[in-house]
Amino acid sequence: MGELDFSGRRVLVTGGSGDIGRALCVAFGSRGARVAMTYFSDHEGKRATEVAMAEAGAEAPVVIRCNLRDKSASAEVAEATLEAFGGVDFFFSNAASGVLRPAMELTSRHWDWTMDVNARSFLALTQALAPTMGPGGRIMALTSTGSVRAIEHYAAVGASKAALESLVRHLAMELGPRGITVNAISPGVVDTKALIHFPQRAQLLEVAAMRTPNGRITTPEDVAAVAVLLASPLAAMIQGQTIAVDGGYSILA
Numbered sequence: 001m002g003e004l005d006f007s008g009r010r011v012l013v014t015g016g017s018g019d020i021g022r023a024l025c026v027a028f029g030s031r032g033a034r035v036a037m038t039y040f041s042d043h044e045g046k047r048a049t050e051v052a053m054a055e056a057g058a059e060a061p062v063v064i065r066c067n068l069r070d071k072s073a074s075a076e077v078a079e080a081t082l083e084a085f086g087g088v089d090f091f092f093s094n095a096a097s098g099v100l101r102p103a104m105e106l107t108s109r110h111w112d113w114t115m116d117v118n119a120r121s122f123l124a125l126t127q128a129l130a131p132t133m134g135p136g137g138r139i140m141a142l143t144s145t146g147s148v149r150a151i152e153h154y155a156a157v158g159a160s161k162a163a164l165e166s167l168v169r170h171l172a173m174e175l176g177p178r179g180i181t182v183n184a185i186s187p188g189v190v191d192t193k194a195l196i197h198f199p200q201r202a203q204l205l206e207v208a209a210m211r212t213p214n215g216r217i218t219t220p221e222d223v224a225a226v227a228v229l230l231a232s233p234l235a236a237m238i239q240g241q242t243i244a245v246d247g248g249y250s251i252l253a
């Protein structure tokens with residue numbers, strides 16, 4: 001596998017119990033990496049990831065339970081990861097949550113929850129983990145088009161993703177000189193459990209399937225494949241970018 005062989009690499013994936021997180025754990029674990037994953041409440045999802053990794057021939061993951069809303073959680077996740085691996089090579093900030101409400105109905109509690117889980121944890125974990133990375137280190141944050149577009153009920157999450165993308169650019173500038181790249185991946189609509197909470201789920205899926213130039217919606221595996229590419233030495237000069245993985249959906253007027 002050459003450049004795509006990650007034997008000996010140490011990876012942290014937040015939100016490993018979710019569908020995209022699972023695909024990331026499988027993609028890196030099956031390429032020889034040692035994987036630590038976090039989860040919050042979905043025991044079945046966590047178990048499904050362990051099973052999928054075993055079936056793909058990956059080493060069993062280190063599993064860390066956390067609520068990234070808590071101020072102390074990121075430090076605890078970093079500590080558990082470093083205790084297991086001594087350092088990390090790749091960090092994926094994939095976990096996300098958020099209150100889906102019209103902007104006019106958002107409370108400061110809704111705002112804090114969404115920003116803390118989606119943006120603050122990314123910064124705190126990067127601050128804790130990047131010092132352990134050598135040249136070739138990779139940091140990737142999962143974002144969405146809601147960062148730059150208006151989507152019904154998505155104001156808080158969209159704002160948190162915009163913050164995340166700005167952090168990606170600033171961290172890229174600061175960590176680039178050390179040979180570490182920091183990028184964001186922006187998937188199109190992926191049919192995961194996250195969509196269950198969207199009032200307009202069926203319509204989202206239907207429109208995405210119909211309008212995507214590539215003729216189908218994006219899968220978790222499509223997203224993980226691009227993460228593999230970005231993690232490889234082949235992508236050493238992709239720095240501070242937000243990469244859309246959406247079959248061309250976001251280029252349409």
Ligand SMILES: NC(=O)c1ccc[n+]([C@@H]2O[C@H](COP(=O)([O-])OP(=O)(O)OC[C@H]3O[C@@H](n4cnc5c(N)ncnc54)[C@H](OP(=O)(O)O)[C@@H]3O)[C@@H](O)[C@H]2O)c1
Pocket residue numbers: 014015016017018019020021038039040041042043045066067068069093094095096097117142143144145186187188189190191192193194195
């Ligand atoms: N699905 C899409 O269409 C889509 C599109 C664009 C971007 N994305 C982005 O891709 C990423 C993964 O999305 P997904 O669709 O795979 O989501 P998902 O299936 O809902 O998974 C979300 C993950 O985040 C974890 N999580 C949620 N709240 C948490 C908290 N308070 N503390 C710690 N972990 C928490 C969940 O843990 P538990 O399940 O264990 O509680 C789960 O592992 C997210 O950043 C999302 O914004 C998704």
